[in-house]
Every structure is written in structure tokens, then in C-alpha cells.
Amino acid sequence: xxxxxxxxxxxxxxxxxxxxxxxxxxxxxxxxxxxxxxxxxxxxxxxxxxxxxxxxxxxxxxxxxxxxxxxxxxxxxxxxxxxxxxxxxxxxxxxxxxxxxxxxxxxxxxxxxxxxxxxxxxxxxxxxxxxxxxxxxxxxxxxxxxxxxxxxxxxxxxxxxxxxxxxxxxxxxxxxxxxxxxxxxxxxxxxxxxxxxxxxxxxxxxxxxxxxxxxxxxxxxxxxxxxxxxxxxxxxxxxxxxxxxxxxxxxxxxxxxxxxxxxxxxxxxxxxxxxxxxxxxxxxxxxxxxxxxxxxxxxxxxxxxxxxxxxxxxxxxxxxxxxxxxxxxxxxxxxxxxxxxxxxxxxxxxxxxxxxxxxxxxxxxxxxxxxxxxxxxxxxxxxxxxxxxxxxxxxxxxxxxxxxxxxxxxxxxxxxxxxxxxxxxxxxxxxxxxxxxxxxxxxxxxxxxxxxxxxxxxxxxxxxxxxxxxxxxxxxxxxxxxxxxxxxxxxxxxxxxxxxxx
Numbered sequence: 001x002x003x004x005x006x007x008x009x010x011x012x013x014x015x016x017x018x019x020x021x022x023x024x025x026x027x028x029x030x031x032x033x034x035x036x037x038x039x040x041x042x043x044x045x046x047x048x049x050x051x052x053x054x055x056x057x058x059x060x061x062x063x064x065x066x067x068x069x070x071x072x073x074x075x076x077x078x079x080x081x082x083x084x085x086x087x088x089x090x091x092x093x094x095x096x097x098x099x100x101x102x103x104x105x106x107x108x109x110x111x112x113x114x115x116x117x118x119x120x121x122x123x124x125x126x127x128x129x130x131x132x133x134x135x136x137x138x139x140x141x142x143x144x145x146x147x148x149x150x151x152x153x154x155x156x157x158x159x160x161x162x163x164x165x166x167x168x169x170x171x172x173x174x175x176x177x178x179x180x181x182x183x184x185x186x187x188x189x190x191x192x193x194x195x196x197x198x199x200x201x202x203x204x205x206x207x208x209x210x211x212x213x214x215x216x217x218x219x220x221x222x223x224x225x226x227x228x229x230x231x232x233x234x235x236x237x238x239x240x241x242x243x244x245x246x247x248x249x250x251x252x253x254x255x256x257x258x259x260x261x262x263x264x265x266x267x268x269x270x271x272x273x274x275x276x277x278x279x280x281x282x283x284x285x286x287x288x289x290x291x292x293x294x295x296x297x298x299x300x301x302x303x304x305x306x307x308x309x310x311x312x313x314x315x316x317x318x319x320x321x322x323x324x325x326x327x328x329x330x331x332x333x334x335x336x337x338x339x340x341x342x343x344x345x346x347x348x349x350x351x352x353x354x355x356x357x358x359x360x361x362x363x364x365x366x367x368x369x370x371x372x373x374x375x376x377x378x379x380x381x382x383x384x385x386x387x388x389x390x391x392x393x394x395x396x397x398x399x400x401x402x403x404x405x406x407x408x409x410x411x412x413x414x415x416x417x418x419x420x421x422x423x424x425x426x427x428x429x430x431x432x433x434x435x436x437x438x439x440x441x442x443x444x445x446x447x448x449x450x451x452x453x454x455x456x457x458x459x460x461x462x463x464x465x466x467x468x469x470x471x472x473x474x475x476x477x478x479x480x481x482x483x484x485x486x487x488x489x490x491x492x493x494x495x496x497x498x499x500x501x502x
Contacts, residue, residue, distance in 0.1 A: 044144040048242035052283030054249045056119035056152045060283035064109040065102045068132035073097045075125035101132050107229045109280045119154040153301035158469045165197035166462035167406035171436030175209035181238020184460050184479040189244050196248050199406040200255025200354035203231045228277035252282040253308050255354035262367040265313040295333050303469050305346035309353045318369030321379045328382040338392050348400045356405040357428050358444035374445045390418050399492050401426040409439035410457035411476050414450035431463035454485045
């Protein structure tokens, strides 16, 4: 046991306090890109790091190396590191993941699972990078990055939490300007978040980013895997985004512009390449028997269950007439959502849908048909399937259901009373863009009988939710940090009416 203590202590002494980095030149070849006169170079992990899909049992850690390299992560509860630094008499060992080698088949990216954690615990991790094909051990690798994350609380624990969401980054030629790139991420980072929900359009692969005024590197439209990868890398060139991902865990889903405007997955030949690049550049958990599945749920203690929908991979063609055969989610995902909502014991049930429930989003000549849930006079849209979800909410008398959306590039919020009994049945809040041209401001259609709370454009923004057992407090904040909208919903049971506090 004493040897374990000494091993941990030696590691800590070699790296210094959190936020600092140091490394040994020993074991690295002359001219290594990792070190220069004993000082770490930023080229080790040029796109930074990201922690995603945190659960009560672990997390996913994403990195990208500059060329082939061996990567290994050592991690342990923060208390272990602290105990080792104080020369405790007993200390649990630091966990070291299996060594992985990055290669061109994944564009030198890797997502490493950190498994076997315990709930509601702060963990510290170190990313060690060495030469490809060799063991990563002390003295043969550099400490390339380090950070911390906290696992989610167990289901029975009622714990206040805060998260933000938005989408639409780098659209319509509003791309990286200057080293910071997207300064809104510095504003979001200051909100003391438990996590960030990136709700689609993480890139605009089907649009260009001319330079100037934007930073060079994305003045092309992507259609191949190499081009999709290049557009993903371009976003990570923004220092503000890298700083953000180093400190805030993320849950990521796509929308259309990761492939091209308004695409329907089963019918788009470019989807596999766009999907692969997305999966390579973001930590997204999928079951082993369905590696392309991205819809998933997140249970944060007793008070939140977040259902993240994939509205692209399984959908019918937008131009198809709405009806029993028309689907946005596909049969398996739809049933998963209905079952999840029905059986969830969480106080608040939040559904993240990249396209809005009620804003009519008409298509164009190249991709005809309505792209969101709401339809139009041409008979397209996805209202039949939307009604299946609404009927489940009404039929099961589900309370405290909230939908979060994006995609349209403006702020909108609606309270819905689809059965017109005078009681609000659920809400929808739409945020974005992070950086894109404002959309064409449109009110919600009447199908779900909305009470319109806000409908406003003209600024970059994100939504901020603060949740307790008793309330769901929501604000929309712009890129200067100014609050543009706020609302609080009280928890309600079947015997209570929902009271609105503005």
C-alpha cells in the first residue's frame, strides 16, 4: 500500500497543482512535437479536450492528437489525489485506462470511457500522451491535459442543478472571428453549469466561412468525410470553445447542418460521412449493439430526466405527405420516448428536440416539405407523430413536461393546452443561435393551442435552466450576458394547477 502512495505522490509532484502542466523529455525522440526544452507544446492536443455524457457511473473523455500517438488516462476521486499529496497512510489506487493508439481511421481522435465511478463524486483525470505503439508509463509520456468532472447523483437524491442549451454555430458565414472565435462560450462558461446541451448544428457543413472576416480554414462546403472532419476541426480552433469544453461537460446531438440542410437520414448518401465526423469529434454514448444510435436519456438525481432525441437519422422524406406512415423518430425511438415519459419518476421530464414543435418550417425547391414537427398547407410535416406524443402526455396525465428546441435562430416560448381544458399541459422553450444569421421570425401554429410567451430575434443567445424539486426556472441570456427572458414554473401534481410566475 505504501508503494501505491509513493507512486501517486510521484505523479502529483511531477505535474504540479491543478491547472499546471509539466512533463519529462525522457523516452521521447529528438525533435518530438510534444516537448521543446522541457516545455509542453500545444500541438500535443491541438483541439483541446472534452468530457461528455457524464452519468452516475462515469463519463466519456474526448481527445485528438496531432498524428499517431498512444493515449492513456489516469483518474481517481479528487479525495485520492488530495490524500496522496498529504501522504495519507492509506489511499485507493489511481485507475489507469487501457492504452489506445490514435490513427488516421478516426482522424486521430479517440473517446475514452471512464467507467466504474460512484455517484455524486468529484473526479480528477490526467491525459498522458506518448509515442504510438509504445506503453504509456511514467517517464515515457507527457501530461497533455488534466481536468475534473462530477458524476451525477443517484436517482433518489434531490439535488439542485443548472444547465444551458443552445445550437446553431457558425452559420450563414458568422464563423470564427479572431483567436477567441465564438465569445458567447465565455459568457456561458460563467454561469456555473452542471452541463451544456448542444442541440444541433454544431457545424454548417453546407455553407462557407469566407476569410476575411472569418479565420481561414472553412471556405468550402463539405460533402466527403475528409471535408466534414475539416469543418469539425475548424470549430475547435476557437479558443473560447476549447476553454469551455475543458471545464463544462456536454451532451451533444445533431441537426441537419452536420450533413446538409433539412436532410432525411435514410435517403441521404452523405449522412454516413457527416455522422462519422460528428461521432469522431464529440463524446456521444451509444449501446454496443447499436453503435450509430444517438438518442439517449440522462437521469440527474430525483428531479430531472432528459430525453435527447435524434430527429434526423430515422425520418421520412420531408416531402412525403403526413399520415400513419410518416415518421420523424422512427418506430424504435418513438416507442423508447413514450415508454420513457410514461415510466419516468423524475420530477421534471425534459425532451430535447432539435426542431421545434409548432413553428412551421417550410422547405425549398432543393428539399421540399416542412422540416419541423409542424406542417403546412402542402400536407407535409410530422404532426401525426407529434400527436402520438401529445396523446401520451394527456392520456397518462403526465405533469412537468418541458420541451427544449433550437434550429430556427430566434427565441420563442409557448405554453400549450392541446385539449383546450384551460390547463396548460406542457411548455416549449426555443433558444439560439450561438452564432448564425437570425431566422425569419414566425409565430407558433395553432395546432397545439399555444399561449405565446415570447417570440424575438436579433441576438445570439442560449437558454439557462435552474431546476429544483419545486421549480423550473428558465432564462434566455444573450452574448453580452444580458437576460432577455425569464420564467419560473412550479412543480405540479395531478391535483394541482400549474401556476406561472414571470
